[in-house]
Amino acid sequence: MILQSLWHSIEFSGIGQSIASSEVAFPLIETFHVFAIVTVVGTIAIMDLRLLGLTSKKWTASSVSKDTLWLTWAAFVVAVITGLLMFVSKASTYMVNPYFLVKMAMIAAAGVNMAMLHRGPWKAIGSWDSAAAVPANVRLSATLSLIFWIVVIFCGRFIGFTLGVYQAPM
Amino acid sequence: MSFFDTLFHMTEWLRTTWVVDFSLWVSNTAACQWLQEHFVAIPGFQSIHILAIGVLFGSALMVNLRILGVAGGGHSVPETVQRYMPWLWGGLAALIVTGIILLVSEPVRNMVNPFFWIKMTALLVTVLVTAWFHLSVRARMDSWDRSSNGQGAIRAGAVALIILWCIVMAGGRWIAYAPV
Numbered sequence: 001m002i003l004q005s006l007w008h009s010i011e012f013s014g015i016g017q018s019i020a021s022s023e024v025a026f027p028l029i030e031t032f033h034v035f036a037i038v039t040v041v042g043t044i045a046i047m048d049l050r051l052l053g054l055t056s057k058k059w060t061a062s063s064v065s066k067d068t069l070w071l072t073w074a075a076f077v078v079a080v081i082t083g084l085l086m087f088v089s090k091a092s093t094y095m096v097n098p099y100f101l102v103k104m105a106m107i108a109a110a111g112v113n114m115a116m117l118h119r120g121p122w123k124a125i126g127s128w129d130s131a132a133a134v135p136a137n138v139r140l141s142a143t144l145s146l147i148f149w150i151v152v153i154f155c156g157r158f159i160g161f162t163l164g165v166y167q168a169p170m
Numbered sequence: 171m172s173f174f175d176t177l178f179h180m181t182e183w184l185r186t187t188w189v190v191d192f193s194l195w196v197s198n199t200a201a202c203q204w205l206q207e208h209f210v211a212i213p214g215f216q217s218i219h220i221l222a223i224g225v226l227f228g229s230a231l232m233v234n235l236r237i238l239g240v241a242g243g244g245h246s247v248p249e250t251v252q253r254y255m256p257w258l259w260g261g262l263a264a265l266i267v268t269g270i271i272l273l274v275s276e277p278v279r280n281m282v283n284p285f286f287w288i289k290m291t292a293l294l295v296t297v298l299v300t301a302w303f304h305l306s307v308r309a310r311m312d313s314w315d316r317s318s319n320g321q322g323a324i325r326a327g328a329v330a331l332i333i334l335w336c337i338v339m340a341g342g343r344w345i346a347y348a349p350v
Contacts, residue, residue: 027344027346034223034339038228038339039228041221042225042226043232055253063244071235071241153217153224154217
C-alpha cells in the first residue's frame with residue numbers, strides 16, 4: 001500500500017533513524033512530551049471544571065480562560081512537536097497501533113469540540129460569564145472535553161505497552 | 171565517568187542492599203500477582219498517575235506563574251493560592267496512592283533502579299519546599315494587595331518549584347530507561 005511505504009520512508013528518513021538509533025533521544029523527547037501533555041490536560045481541566053461549575057465558581061469563565069488558554073496552547077505546541085519527533089522514529093509501528101489511532105481521533109474530536117464551543121455559546125459569554133451554572137450546551141462541551149483528554153492520556157500510555165503487539169507489515 | 175556509568179554503579183550498589191530482598195518479597199504478595207496478571211492494570215494506573223500529575227502540575231503552574239506575574243493577573247495572589255493549593259495537595263494524595271500501587275506492581279524494576287531513588291529524593295525535597303512555600307505565602311497574604319506579584323525569596327521559590335516538579339516527572343519517565 002502507498003501509505004505503508006510513506007510511513008516506512010518517514011521512519012527511515014535521516015531524522016527518524018537518528019532518533020531511533022540514539023539511546024537518549026527518545027526518552028528525552030518523551031520527557032518533554034510528558035511535561036507538555038500534563039500541562040495541556042491540567043489547564044484544560046481547570047477550564048472545564050469551571051464551566052461545569054465545580055471549581056473557580058466566584059471567577060468569571062472568561063477570566064479563567066484568560067489565565068489558562070495561552071498556557072494550554074503553548075504546551076500543546078510542545079506536545080505536537082515532541083509527538084511528531086517520536087512518531088517519525090517509529091512511524092509504521094504507530095500507524096498500525098489502535099491506541100495511537102484512537103488517540104489521534106480523540107485529539108481531533110477535542111479540537112472540533114473546542115472550535116464548536118468558541119464559535120457557538122462562547123460568543124454569548126456576556127450572558128453567562130459570571131454564572132456558576134453555565135448553559136447546558138457549554139456544560140456538555142466541557143464534559144466531552146474532559147472525556148476526550150482523559151482518553152488521550154490512557155491511549156498514550158497504552159501505546160507504550162502495545163508497540164510490540166501490533167507489527168507493521170514489511 | 172559519565173552520568174550513565176554513575177547510574178549503572180548505583181544499580182550495582184542497590185543490588186547489594188536490603189532493597190533486593192524487600193522488592194522480591196513484594197513481588198510475591200497477592201497484590202503484585204494480581205496487578206501482573208491483568209494486562210490493563212499497570213498502564214491503567216499509570217494513566218491515572220499521569221492525570222493526577224496534570225492536576226498537581228496545572229495547579230502548581232497557576233500559583234507559581236501568578237506569583238511571578240506571568241499568568242492569572244485577573245485574580246489576586248491570595249485568591250489564586252486559595253483556589254489551587256487544595257487541588258495541588260489533592261493531586262499529590264492521588265499521586266501517592268497510585269504511585270504505591272505502581273510500586274507494588276513492579277517492585278524489582280522500580281526499587282532496584284537509581285532513577286526511582288533520584289525521583290523519591292526529588293519528590294521529598296519538592297514537597298518540603300512546597301509546604302514551606304505555601305506557609306510563607308499564606309503568612310504574607312494580608313500584606314499582599316491585588317496587584318502585587320510577590321517578591322524576593324517567594325519569586326525564586328516559584329521558579330524553583332516549577333523546575334523541581336519537572337525533575338520529579340523526568341525521574342518518573344526515566345525509571346523505564348535505567349541502565350542495567
